[in-house]
Amino acid sequence: MSYKKIKRMTAVMRINHWVVALSMIVAVVTGLYIGHPYYQSFIADPAVDKYVMAWNRLAHFLVAIIFDVSSVVVAYLYFFSRFEKPYKKLLPTGKNMAEFVAVLVNLLTLNRVKQFDSSHADSFNAVFFFVFHMLLAWMLFTGLQLYVHGLGSGLSSIGAWWPAILHLTTDWTVGVSGGTYMDVRISHHYSMYAIIAWAIFHVYYQIWRTIFWKEGDINIVVGGNKFVEEK
Amino acid sequence: MIEKREALAKMFSAKGSKINTNRGAEYYDSLMQTMTKRLAELEQTPAASKASIESVLEAEGLTRRDFMKWASAACAALMLPSNFTPLIAQAAVLMNRVPVIWIELQDCAGNSEAILRSDAPTIDELILETISLEFNETLMAAAGHAAEAHLEEAMHTFKGKYLCVVEGAIPLAMNGLYGTMGAKAETYKDHLIRVAKDSAAVVAVGTCATFGGVPAASPNPTGAVGVQDVVKGKAIINIPACPANPANITGTILHFVLTGQVPELDHLNRPKFAFGYRIHDNCERRAHFDAGEFVEEWGDKGAQNNFCLYKMGCKGPMTFNNCSIVRYNSGTNWPIGAGHGCIGCSEPQFWDKYAQERPMSDTHFKAPTGGVEKTVDQFGLGLITAAGIGIGIHAVASLVAAKKEGDE
Numbered sequence: 124m125s126y127k128k129i130k131r132m133t134a135v136m137r138i139n140h141w142v143v144a145l146s147m148i149v150a151v152v153t154g155l156y157i158g159h160p161y162y163q164s165f166i167a168d169p170a171v172d173k174y175v176m177a178w179n180r181l182a183h184f185l186v187a188i189i190f191d192v193s194s195v196v197v198a199y200l201y202f203f204s205r206f207e208k209p210y211k212k213l214l215p216t217g218k219n220m221a222e223f224v225a226v227l228v229n230l231l232t233l234n235r236v237k238q239f240d241s242s243h244a245d246s247f248n249a250v251f252f253f254v255f256h257m258l259l260a261w262m263l264f265t266g267l268q269l270y271v272h273g274l275g276s277g278l279s280s281i282g283a284w285w286p287a288i289l290h291l292t293t294d295w296t297v298g299v300s301g302g303t304y305m306d307v308r309i310s311h312h313y314s315m316y317a318i319i320a321w322a323i324f325h326v327y328y329q330i331w332r333t334i335f336w337k338e339g340d341i342n343i344v345v346g347g348n349k350f351v352e353e354k
Numbered sequence: 355m356i357e358k359r360e361a362l363a364k365m366f367s368a369k370g371s372k373i374n375t376n377r378g379a380e381y382y383d384s385l386m387q388t389m390t391k392r393l394a395e396l397e398q399t400p401a402a403s404k405a406s407i408e409s410v411l412e413a414e415g416l417t418r419r420d421f422m423k424w425a426s427a428a429c430a431a432l433m434l435p436s437n438f439t440p441l442i443a444q445a446a447v448l449m450n451r452v453p454v455i456w457i458e459l460q461d462c463a464g465n466s467e468a469i470l471r472s473d474a475p476t477i478d479e480l481i482l483e484t485i486s487l488e489f490n491e492t493l494m495a496a497a498g499h500a501a502e503a504h505l506e507e508a509m510h511t512f513k514g515k516y517l518c519v520v521e522g523a524i525p526l527a528m529n530g531l532y533g534t535m536g537a538k539a540e541t542y543k544d545h546l547i548r549v550a551k552d553s554a555a556v557v558a559v560g561t562c563a564t565f566g567g568v569p570a571a572s573p574n575p576t577g578a579v580g581v582q583d584v585v586k587g588k589a590i591i592n593i594p595a596c597p598a599n600p601a602n603i604t605g606t607i608l609h610f611v612l613t614g615q616v617p618e619l620d621h622l623n624r625p626k627f628a629f630g631y632r633i634h635d636n637c638e639r640r641a642h643f644d645a646g647e648f649v650e651e652w653g654d655k656g657a658q659n660n661f662c663l664y665k666m667g668c669k670g671p672m673t674f675n676n677c678s679i680v681r682y683n684s685g686t687n688w689p690i691g692a693g694h695g696c697i698g699c700s701e702p703q704f705w706d707k708y709a710q711e712r713p714m715s716d717t718h719f720k721a722p723t724g725g726v727e728k729t730v731d732q733f734g735l736g737l738i739t740a741a742g743i744g745i746g747i748h749a750v751a752s753l754v755a756a757k758k759e760g761d762e
């Protein structure tokens with residue numbers, strides 16, 4: 124049996140992947156603190172030199188910005204990737220739907236049936252990641268809406284355009300999530316769990332593929348390659 | 355560079371985002387002219403009520419000096435430059451020229467009570483006493499047919515001039531029969547529409563009148579809604595809170611007296627001078643929030659040290675109101691000052707979504723799947739557990755299947 128090496132991710136794409144993963148962990152850890160401070164700061168310390176909540180919020184917003192940038196990169200890759208452009212796999216064409224079903228069947232039959240080309244990203248993958256990117260976008264919009272509430276004066280250290288643009292781009296989330304600012308917050312919190320559940324399945328599925336497909340899938344995000352049996 | 359930035363700022367100045375506290379000399383000069391003219395006109399009209407601010411102040415033992423102090427504070431509250439103070443004072447004197455019809459719907463009369471029942475009334479409250487209250491069920495002596503005749507007369511005499519102040523929600527279920535008024539059993543809805551029709555503007559006072567408030571809390575058996583859901587095609591000013599702060603009611607009416615117009619409003623029709631900032635932005639406990647110092651239990655060390663009430667359910671971070679600056683009862687105190695978190699009483703749906711003594715993530719809301727109430731975290735952990743169990747089953751099944759295949 125001989126195997127062919129296939130390039131799947133460039134270095135930039137891999138760095139992006141791990142930056143997103145790390146950001147997510149930080150966002151969850153700090154976000155849960157913001158929602159319900161789950162550890163106490165040292166009460167004996169005077170308040171002048173500790174800003175535990177403020178630091179958590181800072182970290183939360185910093186990873187939010189990193190998320191922001193990486194999402195723009197990913198959005199770009201959807202259309203202009205050197206590899207298969209993901210949007211082509213997302214379109215509900217007959218071919219894509221058949222591939223989606225084939226991959227799902229593979230998963231549900233515990234790898235007894237495998238009738239698709241696993242060397243490149245498939246439609247199931249494309250849809251699965253699209254869901255993630257939509258969840259992330261929702262986190263961004265709801266998060267920025269929560270953030271702009273603190274800029275009631277309509278001013279900010281970088282100018283009045285910033286809160287204005289935030290209102291313009293995120294006010295719709297209030298109506299969509301249920302009509303009040305609290306609904307935005309509830310939705311931001313629920314969506315976090317959806318993202319965590321997504322991530323758990325994502326990690327499992329990659330390991331599962333690596334073990335059962337025997338094509339070294341896990342290396343896509345490490346070395347950038349996977350291997351496919353040459354027929 | 356600066357020009358560019360200004361052009362950009364203009365382009366993106368969405369309504370509802372910006373409170374402009376300095377609009378330049380030209381703007382204020384013309385505003386001053388408008389106001390002076392308006393007050394001169396008002397002065398010509400006969401006083402609609404016999405009460406005058408001088409006599410009311412005197413009865414309470416307050417001096418002209420107290421009054422002027424109040425006028426400069428009110429001037430600042432309305433975000434006007436200090437040279438408007440004499441105009442504010444004059445407007446307060448002329449408050450008895452503005453006829454007000456105050457109707458009472460599905461509520462507890464708490465807003466009226468807040469204004470009337472303090473033993474040391476503030477000047478804000480006294481000024482509300484001098485307005486020409488043409489009709490108010492809670493206060494007037496007349497009842498039954500006499501009261502109805504009185505309302506008719508006031509609406510006729512001051513057609514197009516009176517302010518219609520509304521307190522209480524409007525029940526719409528069962529064709530509105532949950533609340534009726536008078537011998538002909540006019541529903542609250544019809545009553546409101548009739549009185550609002552010939553008014554100069556409608557002022558919804560308190561959270562019931564603005565957003566349905568407590569009567570509209572889940573499951574809202576009476577189908578209660580706020581004034582803006584019933585009255586269409588009229589200027590509506592919302593002054594929510596439970597109860598609305600008399601300072602904000604006076605401020606809004608003062609603004610109307612001064613300009614004949616409604617003050618600048620936010621996207622929920624609340625005056626920006628009062629609802630432009632969050633409680634949290636001007637809270638005296640904010641330093642403790644940033645430091646991560648929270649009250650963990652009523653009466654604990656943190657509570658004794660005035661720590662932040664966030665973990666006791668304070669909703670100051672989501673609530674727009676000026677309580678933290680204006681406070682209540684002549685600035686004596688306010689809920690957070692007294693040691694209880696904000697319950698978000700000036701926000702829509704506050705009873706269901708804000709008024710709990712725990713942070714949002716610990717609050718029992720209806721789960722997205724409907725049915726049993728759950729906290730956001732319980733639901734989320736349930737979701738993750740379900741995902742984990744699914745994965746576990748799949749993993750074990752995969753291994754078993756692979757082993758079988760290997761054995762064969």
Ligand code: HEM
Nearest residue numbers: 150151154155157158187262263266267269270312315715
């Ligand atoms: C995977 C991404 C994210 C996760 C898991 C996450 C998680 C959370 C959680 C759990 C909360 C607490 C909500 C509560 O219970 O009240 C929170 C609050 C918040 N998040 Fe996020 N978040 C994410 C992304 C973002 C983004 C992109 C922004 C954009 C700026 C953002 C801004 C905020 C803000 C402003 C708050 C409220 C904090 C406050 O009021 O001080 N979040 N987040």
Ligand code: SF4
Nearest residue numbers: 637640662663668670
């Ligand atoms: S007490 Fe409430 S409003 Fe004040 S800082 Fe804490 S969370 Fe904010």
